[in-house]
Every structure is written in C-alpha cells, then in structure tokens.
Amino acid sequence: MWHVYFACFIAFFNSAINGYDLSVFNNLATFKSFGTSFTGNDDFKDNSSKYALTSAILQIGSIIGCFFVGLVSDNIGRRGGMLVGSVIIIIGVILELATSNLNIFILGRFLIGFGVVQVTTAAPTYTVEVAHPQFRARAGAIYNTGWNVGSIPASIILLGESHVLLFQYFRECPQA
Template sequence: MATFKSFGTSFTGNDDFKDNSSKYALTSAILQIGSILGCFFVGPVADNLGRRGGMIIGSLIIIVGVILEIATTNLDIFIVGRFLIGFGVVQVTTAAPTYTVEVAHPQFRARAGAIYNTGWNVGSIPASIILLVVSYNDADDNPSTWQIPVGIQAAFSAIVLIGCFFIPESPRFLMSKGREDEARKFLVHYHGNDDENHPIVEFTMKEMRDALAEEERQNQATYVALFTGRAMLYRMGLILAIAFFSQYAGSWLASGFTVIVNDQFGFKTAQQQLGLSIGTNILGFIFSQFGAAYVDRLGRRTMLLYGTIAYVVCWLVIILCLNSFNQDQSQHALGIFGWIMIQVFSMIYSFTWTPLNSLYPVEILPFSARAK
C-alpha cells in the first residue's frame, strides 16, 4: 500500500510515501510496538475473561484502530490506529492458539496448533489480491484506493468477533474457574461422541484436575512464577529464544519491508509489487501446510534447527546479490536471482517456523502460564 500515490499524497503530500524512509519505517514498525506493549495485558484478559474473551476484546480494539485509520488524513492519527491494531492483534493471536490447543482432540492437538499459525497466509493472499485490484484506480486524488483495503481489515475482525459468540469456551479454562460440569459436557460432546463414559473424557478430566492441582500447589498462577524455579526459567528461556529467532529470522524484512526490498531488486510499480506479493503468499501458504502436516513426523527441534541453518544461507546469498545489484543495476540476472532467494527463504520459513511459532510455546507451558 505504501506504493500507492493516493496514500503518499493523503499523508505527506508526496505521491511516493516510501521515499520518506523515517515515516515509512515508523508506520510499519508501530504495529509491532503495539503488539509488544499489548503482551502485558494478554494474560489478565485471557485468564480472567476466557480465551473467547481475549479474542473478543482484541477484535474490538482492531476495529477501533481501523476506524481511526480510514477516518483520517493525519499521519499521526493513522499511526495511532496502527498501534491499536498491533495491540489488538496480540490479544487475538495469543488467546486463539491457546484456545485451539486446549479444545483440540489429543490425537490432533499438535497438528491443529501448527495449522493455526498458517492462517496468516489465508489472510495475506486475499489482502494482496484486493490491493492489486484497487491499485489500478490509484491516483493522487483518490484516497479510496488505500481506504478500501484498510477498511476491509475490520470486516475480518468482525467475523472473529461474531464467531466467538457461537463457539464453546475452552474446557481447561472452565476447569480453572471451578466449572467442572461445563468442561465435562464439552469433552463428552466434542471428544467422546456424546458418550459420558468414553475413556478420552475420563482421561482428559483427570489430566486437567491433576495439572491444575499441581500448578496451584506450586503457585504457578502469577507472573512471578514464570521466572521462579529451574524448570520454569528453562521454559521461559526457550520461549524467549523462539520469539527472538522468529522475529530476527528476516521474515519481517521480507514481508513488512517488502516494498523497499523489491524496489531494490528493480520491481518498482505497484502492480509488480503486488503481483510478487500474491505469489509469495501463495507459496507461503502451501509450504506452511506441508510444515503443519510434518510437525509430528519430523519433530519440533529438527524442523527449527535445519530451517534456521537453511535460511541463514539464503540471507547470505540475498545480501550478496543485493549489494552487487546496487553497484551495477544492469545486472538484471542478479536482481532476479536475489528475489528468487527471498522466495526460497519464505518457503523455508513457512515450512519450519510458521507452524511452530505458536504451537511450541503453548506445548511446553503449563495451563496457568499459557496466556501470559
């Protein structure tokens, strides 16, 4: 969207918004800043109002952020809207994978948790297509070109918001609030095929009772408990490492700053940029589905380890190509090869890190610490 003339004209008076690198960087990065600050509110919301409550509140915040964005031509207010979207997104994207793992049948829990995060591509593909369609009407005096795709964000959040009122609450959350009968009804209906005496029902109920009792005994329900004891410190170290490596893998550079990266390789028009984005997102979706299907077969550690080695090699090649191409832009083959390597990186990241970003932390944490 930063390639749209209408977007640049609306907020800076310059039809090429990405030329102002500081404003472009802040507008892009503020989403992540909102998510970081929102993390401190995720636990209290999801642990007290439920996993559905976290998704509902997050969706409402996103909708408010979108309204601010489309109702203004003041860049500062637009940035506030982006901040709110990031703040709301982290509420949803923390509560949702926790909910997914907690409601899934034990036999399919790992795959369900892995598939959850591949939904990013399900949203990015139509987003890229919508941007491509509206880009053909882009003009300095036509702000609807950028307002339409920005506004559509609220529609998807509204779907999540409404959908939350039609799904049951997590049985593990119900158990933690002493609502054992409701938790049992969920398990009987969804896991036991309406058989009150199904073995999986009895097994899961006992598992939840024992886990909650042990966590209460060890006083693991507070934020302080996250950093108390060798076992929890080790878990938190793993989670912080996953968070750090996933963000510094280069995925945000390849997606959040894709306009600048593609521009460096010679793809400058909005239609070129968006066409490439659609292709990248489709490849990402395909490879993330394969990754989700293989998490049990290959193992979490193996996928993360070899995936990391592979994408480091990719980025070394990309940097060399970008440097050589910038020195001599007549070397079109280098530009094309560099772009191809970005796609290879995206495929590797989608296969290895995308399915495990949300699954691995949820799997290794006890119930009381998952949302936190």
Template structure:
C-alpha cells in the same frame, strides 16, 4: 479431559487467527502511493509496519494473563471491538502521525485476538503433538490470508483508494465481532485463581524458563525475517522492478505456496523427527535463503527472480519453525497458557519490530536486498545456537 469442539469453532479460530496477517498485508501495495499522498519518503510510510508490530508486542503482555483469569471469550470480544475502532480511525486519518497512532493501537487490539487464539489451541489440544498439528493448520491459514490480502489490496488501490483497505478491515473485523458475541464459547474451563497482584511473578516464571525462551527466540528471529521482507518488499518489487499494485499482490502467492508446502511437510514429519530437529532444519533453510539474497544483490544481474526465489526458500524454512516452536513453548505451561501466550507473542513480535525497524533505517542507505540477506544470516547463527541448546538439553 479435553472437551470436543465443533468444526465451526475450529474454522472460526483459524479465520480469526488470520486477522493480524490481513491487517499487515492488505495495504502493502498502497505504500508507494501513500508516500505520495502524505508527501513523505517510502521509508517513513514503512514505519506504519513498525508501529503496528510494536503495539502488537506491547499489547501482548496484557491480554493473555487476563484471559487466564476471566476467560477467553470476553477478551476476544473486547479485542475485536477495539480493533474495529482503530481500523476505522486508520481509514479516516488526516495525516501520517494519526496513522502511526492508529496502527500502534490496532496492533494492541489484534494481539488480544492472536494471543487468546494461541491459548485456545492449548485449551482444545490434548498434548504437544496435537497442538503442533493444530499449529500446522494455522500455519496454512496465515499464508493464505497473506496471499489474499495484498491481492485484494492491490485491486483496492487500483480501483478505489488506499483508505478503502482499512475500511475493508473494519468490516471484516466487525463480522467476527458479531460472531464472537453470538456464538463464540468459553474454552478456558480451568481459570487461574491467582490474583492479578501475582502477575509479575507469573511473567517471571514464564520468561525465565530457558527452554520456553529458547523456543520463543527462534520464532522471534523467523518473524524478524518475515517482517524485514514485508517492510522492504514494496521498494524491491514495485519501485525497483515497477510492478503494479495488483501484480505486487500476486507475488505473495509464492509465499503462500511455500508456507503451505512446508507446513504440510512438517505435519507429516513431526512424529518421526520431533519438533526440535525440525526447528533446526528450518533455521538452516532460512540461512541458505539469506546467502541467496546477498549473492543476488551483489551479482550484476537485474532479475526479479533473485528476490522471489530466496523469498520462497526463506518462507519454506519458517514453515518448520512457527508451529513447532509455538507447540514446544506453550506445552510447558498448561495451567498458565494465557500468560505464556502473552510473553510468547511479546517476544516474537518484538523480533518482528526489530527486523522491520532495522530494515527501514538502513534500506534507504544501502541495497535493501543485501541488507535483508545479512539480517537473515545473523538470525540463522543465533537460531542454530538456540536450537542446539534445546536438543542438548533434552538429551
């Protein structure tokens, strides 16, 4: 029987879940000026997102299995402490190379928080449907953080300096580190007794489960779309259309509204349609946004709405994918949630890294808007095949 936890713990889980989004989005408005500061191209500075997602992806493989065996609380505390240190290093970095390293290590630290929070949602949820509803709440919290972070970062860039964005992250993480030390409870009351020497076998059990991998792949495709957009958004909105850092930050409010709307709608439809059919709807919506991006890039019309409208459509589709795919995959391993969460985070962030890396490598040669649209269309085709397998397998 699941233990009932306080509202304050749920709030803390939600806020800590937003840390990775905050660390990605808060300095986006500063990217053009960071390129000038380091005397490099914008594409080179955009690689800080790629290195962060790579660190996040690789680090995911370690923290989940550890939390299965020693508990969630010590992993959360250690991850918070490491993330605070790397944020401070990013703040005082003397050059771009050190910033790349700091961002990579920051990703390693924050994935310890994210993967453990995902496992904790399993700890406190009695079934997959409840977990999906919890995921919908988290799905609302992340876009709020993604909206607040670049707005805050825009004003930091305007009135202070890009380094202050990382200083803010340092203080923000430090607050939750203190909370975790003083009040965060242990939620894993069924610790895995298997020694670490069986870790590879545990990974194999999770990774080679075709249903789990299918859910994970759909999420990876969606996150690739999100990070692809985040990577080129300063170029599309600040460089091409001349938005100020703070105006750029406010455009993320559209992302928030879209994701909150779809997450809310998802929570209302989950019991009626089930997670797999809602996943398929989300994939179709992302495909439509990809076609919109391509058409907007081809048309001889210079309008920022040809970017913002398909952006909202894309994010709306993601709101049907993130909570349902996570619930469907994680519910398969109730005794091994930490390991499952680690593999899940690894694959989804690997997708984000691929999306960010691909866009960075081609957006300086071709139209960034068209490149993003083509990426979304390819992901849609893969996603539709994957979801069709899930539906057919259950029938």
C-alpha cells in the same frame, strides 16, 4: 463435535487477520496516492522516518500489548481475550479509516498491533484447549497457516487495485 470444529475455525481467522493487515499496509505504502493523502508528497517512502514509524508502530503496539496478554486471558478467558483483542482492532481500523491525518493513522496502527497480540496469543491457546486430543496437533498446525490465508488474498486484491486509475478514492477499501 461440530461446534468444537466451528470454534477452532473462528479462532483460525484471528491468524488470518494478522496476515491480511500486514500485507495490506505493506502493499498500500507503495502506492503514491496513499502517501499523498497523508504527507502531500508524491511518494510516502520519500520521508523514510514517517514511513518507518508507520510501519513499525504495529510491532511497537504488539510489544506493549504483550505485558497485558496474560492478565486479559487469565482473568476473562481465551474467548474473552479474543473478544477484547478484536474490539481493540476494530477501534484501530475505525481510526485508520476515519482520518487523513498521519498521526491518527499511526495511533490506529498502534491499536491494531495492541489488539493483534491479544488475539494471536489467545486464539491458538483456545484452539488447542478445545480441540479433541486426536485433532489437537492438526488444529495448532492449521492455525499457523492462517497468516498466509489472510496475506495472499490481500496481495491479490491490491494487485488488482493497482491497475485501477481511481485508486486514490478507494484507499480505505482494502483496509476495511
């Protein structure tokens, strides 16, 4: 029975990565050094269209990814859907980390959004499918708290990094 709980626990982290990513980006965008590394401006939010696109592209990727979720999960299963989504997310993160070009960064955010919708659709379904009937409702409820489990540590990490004078050299650390 422990392996079922372990599988639910792993699926739970799919929700946490979504909360982590959204909190990291929203906090990073407030740092002047983050915007300077892409736009050359002192403040990334000075160019509202670039900031808006960079912020919204994750949801755009999720919307487009919605059309493929059923196909992926039905053809290769829930675990396969989580795997495919996780691989897409990893590719998006690699693109974000490897570039100082805003367009490539936006592409990485799009891929993360595309992967997140795969993962966050397959994971709760998988969790309630494998959980014991007596534990099923609690497993679903615990899954939904995962967003906060990822979001809160991300905010705390970036709060600490906001006091580090050398932050411009560590833009990639929290995103990884």
